[in-house]
Amino acid sequence: MRDLSKYKGVIPAFYACYDQEGNISPQGVQALTQYYVEKGVKGLYVNGSSGECIYQSVEDRKIVLENVMKAAEGRLTIIAHVACNNTKDSMELARHAQSQGVDAIAAIPPIYFRLPEHAIAKYWNDISSAAPDTDFVIYNIPQLAGVALTMGLFEQMRKNPKVIGVKNSSMPVQDIQMFKQAAGEDYIIFNGPDEQFISGLAIGAEGGIGGTYGAMPELFLKLEEFVKAGELAQARELQYGVNEIIYKLCSARGNMYGVIKAVLKINEGLELGGVREPLPSLVESDMSVVEEAAQMIREAKKKYLEF
16 A cells, blocks of 8 residues: 555645746745745645746746755655646656656646547646646546546546545545545545535545645644644534635636735745736735635634633
């Protein structure tokens, strides 16, 4: 049986970090990575949805990963999302990720054209072949990718020995149970939707990868602690509080990731820039949302964490 312990825990999805000109900021990437190291999270999921990967070049994504690895110095489990909307670029990013020493690579299915399952499997296996010494994680996010991971496709992918599990961002919690039951203990299923973190853990997920973890990692670490201790009433209360924060983060005119980066500037002093177009930037009226969300996080940390 494989040792998957390095993947079990709270793994924030890494945010894109930009300078004043909108280019990737190596300094910002390294500062954000160090912030996560200090918070005590298990690892990082780099260049995924939260990293605005759809709007970045292959070179952009290489710069991000190189600077994450430089700052992490082996202290975090690193999963690099390498999918592009063509196989060639995806394989190039997979080779690069392996050369950097990541723990795993991950990929969504190709988007836009609705490919048959055998073509999706070939795409994933071709990507995996470019990083033959690196674990592979399937990223299931049907609400954005337009195609769902079926049980048949999952069975087909498990013929690849490098496949170790699924980052499941579909909304039905039952999907986690189905994938886990089908695959067994030799595979790991990550909970994706942040709003159901405790539900995912309760039904079989052994780790979580989420886009709002990075704004409040201490609160998700506390959620994990409550679940492991069987303190479900406390876990539910905190999950409700976390969800209220998430709803606030999503309530601005600008993109949620822009709100999160502004919150991190207030609460943590991190300079991460804005978001890349066509994602909408924050407008002046959004600053009240940013300030409210930042305060909600501070108050939740004061309430639930012991200092």
